[in-house]
Amino acid sequence: xxxxxxxxxxxxxxxxxxxxxxxxxxxxxxxxxxxxxxxxxxxxxxxxxxxxxxxxxxxxxxxxxxxxxxxxxxxxxxxxxxxxxxxxxxxxxxxxxxxxxxxxxxxxxxxxxxxxxxxxxxxxxxxxxxxxxxxxxxxxxxxxxxxxxxxxxxxxxxxxxxxxxxxxxxxxxxxxxxxxxxxxxxxxxxxxxxxxxxxxxxxxxxxxxxxxxxxxxxxxxxxxxxxxxxxxxxxxxxxxxxxxxxxxxxxxxxxxxxxxxxxxxxxxxxxxxxxxxxxxxxxxxxxxxxxxxxxxxxxxxxxxx
Amino acid sequence: xxxxxxxxxxxxxxxxxxxxxxxxxxxxxxxxxxxxxxxxxxxxxxxxxxxxxxxxxxxxxxxxxxxxxxxxxxxxxxxxxxxxxxxxxxxxxxxxxxxxxxxxxxxxxx
Numbered sequence: 538x539x540x541x542x543x544x545x546x547x548x549x550x551x552x553x554x555x556x557x558x559x560x561x562x563x564x565x566x567x568x569x570x571x572x573x574x575x576x577x578x579x580x581x582x583x584x585x586x587x588x589x590x591x592x593x594x595x596x597x598x599x600x601x602x603x604x605x606x607x608x609x610x611x612x613x614x615x616x617x618x619x620x621x622x623x624x625x626x627x628x629x630x631x632x633x634x635x636x637x638x639x640x641x642x643x644x645x646x647x648x649x650x651x652x653x654x655x656x657x658x659x660x661x662x663x664x665x666x667x668x669x670x671x672x673x674x675x676x677x678x679x680x681x682x683x684x685x686x687x688x689x690x691x692x693x694x695x696x697x698x699x700x701x702x703x704x705x706x707x708x709x710x711x712x713x714x715x716x717x718x719x720x721x722x723x724x725x726x727x728x729x730x731x732x733x734x735x736x737x738x739x740x741x742x743x744x745x746x747x748x749x750x751x752x753x754x755x756x757x758x759x760x761x762x763x764x765x766x767x768x769x770x771x772x773x774x775x776x777x778x779x780x781x782x783x784x785x786x787x788x789x790x791x792x793x794x795x796x797x798x799x800x801x802x803x804x805x806x807x808x809x810x811x812x813x814x815x816x817x818x819x820x821x822x823x824x825x826x827x828x829x830x831x832x833x834x835x836x837x838x839x840x841x842x
Numbered sequence: 843x844x845x846x847x848x849x850x851x852x853x854x855x856x857x858x859x860x861x862x863x864x865x866x867x868x869x870x871x872x873x874x875x876x877x878x879x880x881x882x883x884x885x886x887x888x889x890x891x892x893x894x895x896x897x898x899x900x901x902x903x904x905x906x907x908x909x910x911x912x913x914x915x916x917x918x919x920x921x922x923x924x925x926x927x928x929x930x931x932x933x934x935x936x937x938x939x940x941x942x943x944x945x946x947x948x949x950x951x952x
Contacts, residue, residue, distance in 0.1 A: 576931025578885030616885075619931040665876030665933040667906050717878045719904065759904035763883045807884045841884050 567715070568724045568749035569801050569814040569835055570772050574660060574672035574715035577616030585612040587837035591830065598790075598826035602636040608651065619660075626654040630684070632699050643692065649701040651684040656709070669718035677710035686735060697738045697781075704735030711745075719759065722768075724749040734782070741779030741792045748773045751803065765806040770814060772799035780824060790825030797833070810839040867897060869940040870918050872908040876932035879903075889926040893918070909940065 567573030569587075577583055589608045596602040610628040617623060631648035656678020663672045684702020688695050697703070711728030726747045732740040755767040773796070780792040801814025816833035823829060872890075877883060880903065887899050890908065895916030900909040912918055920937050927934040 575879075575882065576885065578889055578931060579929040581885050581888060616931075619929050660931075663876075663931070667873075667875055667935070668904075669878045670876035670932075719878050722879070761902045761904060763880050763901050763903045766880055805880050807880045807887075810881060839881075841881065 567722070568726075568747065568751075568772055569770060569803070569812050569837070570774055570799055570816065571724070571726050571728075571745075571747040571749070572658065572676065572711075572713045573724050574658070574674035574713045575670075575717065576619055576660065576663075576672070577614050577622040579616045579618045581616045581841060583614040583839060583841045585614075585837060585839040586610070587612070587835055590834045592832055593828045593830050595829040595831060596636075596826075597829070600636040600638055601642075602634065602828050604632070604634045604828060606630065606632040620663075621657060621659050623657050624655070624678075627651075627683070628653070630701050632701070634696075634699050645690060645692065645695055645699050647685075647688050647695055647699050647701050649685055652680050652702045652707075653683045654678055654680045654709075658713070669716070671714075671716045673712065673714050675710070675712040677708070680707040680709065680730070682706060682735065697740070703732070703740060705733040705739070707732045720753050722749075722751040724751075737784045739782040741781050743779075744777045746775040763807050765804055768803040768805065770799070770801040770803055770812075772801070772814065773797065774799065774816065790827055793821070793823030793827055795823070795830065796820040797830075801835075808840060812837055812839075867911050867914055868917055869909060869911045870923070871936075871938050871940050872910055872923060872927070872934060873936040874906050874908060874927055874932050875935045877901075877903060877906050882930075882932075885930040886927060886932055889930045890923065893922050893926055906935075 567575055587610045589610060591604075591606040593604040594602070608628045608630045610626060612624060612626045614622055614624045628651040629649070630651040631646070633644060633646040635642065635644045637643075656676050658674050658676035660672055660674045664670060682702050682704045684700070686697070686700045686702045686704035688700055707730055709728060709730035711726055713724060713726040716723045726745070728745045728747075730743045732742055749770065749772040751768040751770045753766050754769045756764055775794070775796050777794045778792045781788040796819050797816040798819050799814050799816045801812060803810060803812040813834075813836040816830075816835070818830045818832070821829045874886060877886065883901050883903060886908065887901060890896060890899055890910060895912045895918070896910060897913045898911040902908075910918065910923070918937075923937055924934045
């Protein structure tokens with residue numbers, strides 16, 4: 538009986554952590570949901586804090602699932618030299634899943650430190666010109682299991698998708714391109730994360746294509762000095778997740794492809810950035826009864842020192 | 843006699859210029875390629891401020907220019923400036939010394 542409930546939870550609620558929190562390694566005036574290739578000056582630190590709220594409630598399974606996950610994600614970047622920058626990302630997460638099963642409405646939740654990411658980004662091409670630049674920078678790193686993944690409640694072991702951490706060491710990598718001029722900036726990224734197994738459970742691998750367009754709304758004309766810039770931002774995230782595996786058995790109610798459009802705004806000064814954006818799912822082609830996203834809101838602050 | 847006085851005055855002015863010009867803070871105009879956002883300006887200014895003798899920095903992001911003023915009696919090493927801009931991830935396209943106010947006054951008198 539307990540095993541069947543556990544399997545039900547796992548099947549109905551498997552959610553890729555990567556897709557929830559996405560990429561926020563970027564610490565520059567740059568995309569809100571993924572990286573940038575802009576440089577981190579040698580010996581300079583950049584810090585970022587982003588708050589994420591992920592709401593999902595469009596449930597095709599009939600179990601009336603309602604999931605709310607929020608996170609406070611801390612990022613620190615350091616310029617080793619003008620081409621190489623190192624980043625660390627540490628999240629604090631809170632996840633809650635409510636559903637109706639066996640005639641009862643149940644709630645499963647967990648909070649605490651999530652899995653952390655550490656990666657390096659290296660500029661392999663740059664072209665600096667008057668009033669702008671173009672750069673290409675591959676990156677690679679690993680997500681480490683700093684979050685707990687064996688928590689239980691009154692109903693038994695929490696499903697993998699509600700645990701704070703995955704228990705697995707997951708390598709990832711990609712490449713990001715940035716074209717920046719005084720009036721606007723364009724970023725594009727391709728990335729892949731290979732999830733490994735822990736405690737018999739393995740999230741599906743995640744492949745992403747991301748794009749961002751940031752346009753300077755104010756001031757309309759520059760007249761000297763370094764004024765603050767107000768950017769209007771429009772991003773797009775195309776995310777494909779492979780099916781999860783439990784004890785080697787493929788879960789056909791997991792994985793799929795989602796496409797988000799992300800409108801947002803940023804205010805950028807010499808020393809800090811404030812920003813907010815909302816990820817709106819435009820297309821969700823998910824497998825079986827996998828829960829769909831309603832929206833994801835991100836708000837954050839960055840500073841350099 | 844008049845000519846002697848004029849020459850003496852000019853000599854004294856030149857001596858005064860030589861004495862004060864070296865003590866006058868020197869200002870340089872750095873043309874930087876790649877600079878296109880406020881947050882990036884911090885990195886360049888931080889690296890330039892680490893050069894010994896730098897007193898003041900004024901960045902014009904639209905022009906891609908940084909006016910760098912040194913402390914009294916200190917000259918800017920162009921190699922150090924180029925290295926600092928490079929360490930920030932950008933490119934120093936040009937560097938020139940900006941005419942000081944004292945130089946302008948003496949030239950007007952002549």
